[in-house]
Amino acid sequence: MEQVPGALGTSASLALRLGQIIFSSASLLFMCLEVELFSYTSFSYLVTVMGLVTPWSLSLALVDAYSVFIKCLPRQPRVLLIVIVGDWALSFLSLAAACSTASVTSLLVNAGTSYCPSRLCSRSQFSATMAFLSWSLSFASTLFNLWLLPSL
């Protein structure tokens, strides 16, 4: 079987998934620490999306780890298609959430400290950055898996 680095079941894919877990959970954590931020729709949306990305990446990381360290699993086109579609949808949702959070934070920072204390705003900026990083890794996973699909 052809080995595409980064495709499902390889060590590069495991590294990508671990990066996604770290970035998405960091984004979730920094946003969830401030309950005041939930009054903004975009911030709640980011929390929802990152709450979907973290378990998805975690479960695929477990599959990769099993495949790398214990026994190489056979690749089925149907499973790969589900993984690609899921990654694709989640990468779009993460990009949308990161952009919304970034733009709302930028607006609040410009509006002054009465709307957004500096501690809160720096947290939501950090959270948006982590969401962007999580998006880029999730998009890389989609591309690598998509590359493998025609060969199956």
Add this chain to the structure above:
Amino acid sequence: MEQVPGALGTSASLALRLGQIIFSSASLLFMCLEVELFSYTSFSYLVTVMGLVTPWSLSLALVDAYSVFIKCLPRQPRVLLIVIVGDWALSFLSLAAACSTASVTSLLVNAGTSYCPSRLCSRSQFSATMAFLSWSLSFASTLFNLWLLPSL
């Protein structure tokens, strides 16, 4: 040569490009009519991105129209790759711009009419909707062209 509906040089692609031109120029027009809106970063970003999408779609629509009505042009993998990468980048930028505009508008609407008179806000909502529609068509073009690429 294989004919994928929606790939470069077909009538379906021409229809997609025309839709992109209509939606992106509508988005641009509704945003540009209000000079007051340019004080917000997200709205200026939307105008910039839509100002890139409109000429890109227009030039590819001309190529498609030439190919459909006058003479079928030979498909070159290098040209197709440039079209795919351009569409891909512009579709991501449009999605980001549409999400930013939508979230900032939603925030301004919730903040009350003193920040956003209803006429202004309904215009930016309309503009964001048009940008979303333009993104979906642009993404469809990317997918159809990507499907054709391995066969060349």
